[in-house]
Amino acid sequence: MAALQQLRIASFFPSLFPRIASTSFQPSFRSTVLYAQHAQESRLPSVTDLAIAIPAAISQIPSLLGDIWEGILRAVPKKKTSHMKKRHRLLAGKALKDVTSLNKCPACGGIKKMHTLCSNCMGRLGGMLERDLKQKA
Amino acid sequence: MAGGLVKYRHLSRKSSHRQALLRNLVTALVQHESVRTTWPKAKETQRLAEKLITLAKRNNETSRRKATGILFTPHDLLPKLFGELRLRYASRPGGYTRVLRTEPKSRYDQGDSAILELVDGPKDLRFAMTAATVARDQRLGRSHNPITLLNRQKVTRFRPGGQAAFDEMVKKVGALRLGGKGAGPQNEGEAPAS
Numbered sequence: 390m391a392a393l394q395q396l397r398i399a400s401f402f403p404s405l406f407p408r409i410a411s412t413s414f415q416p417s418f419r420s421t422v423l424y425a426q427h428a429q430e431s432r433l434p435s436v437t438d439l440a441i442a443i444p445a446a447i448s449q450i451p452s453l454l455g456d457i458w459e460g461i462l463r464a465v466p467k468k469k470t471s472h473m474k475k476r477h478r479l480l481a482g483k484a485l486k487d488v489t490s491l492n493k494c495p496a497c498g499g500i501k502k503m504h505t506l507c508s509n510c511m512g513r514l515g516g517m518l519e520r521d522l523k524q525k526a
Numbered sequence: 527m528a529g530g531l532v533k534y535r536h537l538s539r540k541s542s543h544r545q546a547l548l549r550n551l552v553t554a555l556v557q558h559e560s561v562r563t564t565w566p567k568a569k570e571t572q573r574l575a576e577k578l579i580t581l582a583k584r585n586n587e588t589s590r591r592k593a594t595g596i597l598f599t600p601h602d603l604l605p606k607l608f609g610e611l612r613l614r615y616a617s618r619p620g621g622y623t624r625v626l627r628t629e630p631k632s633r634y635d636q637g638d639s640a641i642l643e644l645v646d647g648p649k650d651l652r653f654a655m656t657a658a659t660v661a662r663d664q665r666l667g668r669s670h671n672p673i674t675l676l677n678r679q680k681v682t683r684f685r686p687g688g689q690a691a692f693d694e695m696v697k698k699v700g701a702l703r704l705g706g707k708g709a710g711p712q713n714e715g716e717a718p719a720s
Contacts, residue, residue, distance in 0.1 A: 495655075495658075495662065495671065495674065496655055496659050496661075496662055496704050496705075497658075497662070497704040497705045498662070498705045502629065504627055505627040505628055505629060506626055506627065506629070506641070508628065508629040510655065510658060510704055511629075511651065513702060513704060514654040514658060514699065514702075514704075515649070515651060517654070517699070518648060518649045518650075518651070518654060519649070522559075522649065
């Protein structure tokens with residue numbers, strides 16, 4: 390019974406997947422040997438012969454139509470993603486944040502970043518020091 | 527092991543490149559008293575600069591040779607280092623340099639930028655800034671902030687004739703009118719204390 394089952398699977402295989410059977414099984418030497426063994430053993434009751442014969446006939450059709458199915462059944466995007474959509478997606482959650490760590494410059498009263506020199510005062514005081522140094526030299 | 531303790535910033539350079547960069551910066555610092563660069567470079571240069579001044583204070587043949595090895599133009603700068611700077615920092619127990627954070631260099635280069643300066647030098651910006659703060663407080667008739675008082679104490683502590691020099695600077699900076707031309711007590715948004 391188990392042998393019969395195995396036979397059936399062996400004979401059904403090429404009919405279900407004709408392309409795989411034709412491309413990958415036949416060229417390799419080892420698989421052809423196995424094939425031959427199966428063929429010899431299959432001289433058994435006529436019921437199984439019938440069962441093999443019918444799918445074998447059907448199996449010819451999908452192999453002809455195989456190339457056509459390939460282009461149609463894959464899921465693909467219908468449209469190219471626009472530049473705007475793409476940039477929105479990639480930059481989501483990366484917006485600039487507000488600077489809240491601000492205080493007043495003690496020397497001029499202007500707004501400046503905390504723990505940094507006020508750029509206005511830095512320029513003017515730095516310039517003054519530079520001029521004084523040059524005058525001395 | 528990867529990601530272990532890092533003892534110094536590598537500054538994205540190989541050893542020789544980094545060494546050359548730091549020597550360049552420290553040479554410029556000794557020459558010009560102040561350099562503006564990125565904050566990490568300033569902090570790394572600070573280490574080398576402090577070591578260089580310690581060598582100057584040691585003031586012997588070995589330290590002279592070592593300082594010659596650090597500076598790129600030792601013939602021009604060794605007299606300054608072992609003369610002026612050595613005397614300036616003779617009584618100061620370390621902390622000869624200062625790093626002040628500044629606004630980014632440009633709109634496009636938003637990296638942290640900073641000024642590295644020699645403390646008590648002619649380009650001591652903290653000294654001038656504190657003087658400007660005191661000048662403004664005096665103009666508006668306000669009492670000084672505790673931080674301003676602390677800063678004043680810091681910048682005058684080791685400076686020869688510290689308080690007198692500071693008062694001089696307050697006068698000079700007051701004449702600049704940093705808050706703009708109409709920055710008198712009348713035009714100021716905040717009410718004066720007195």
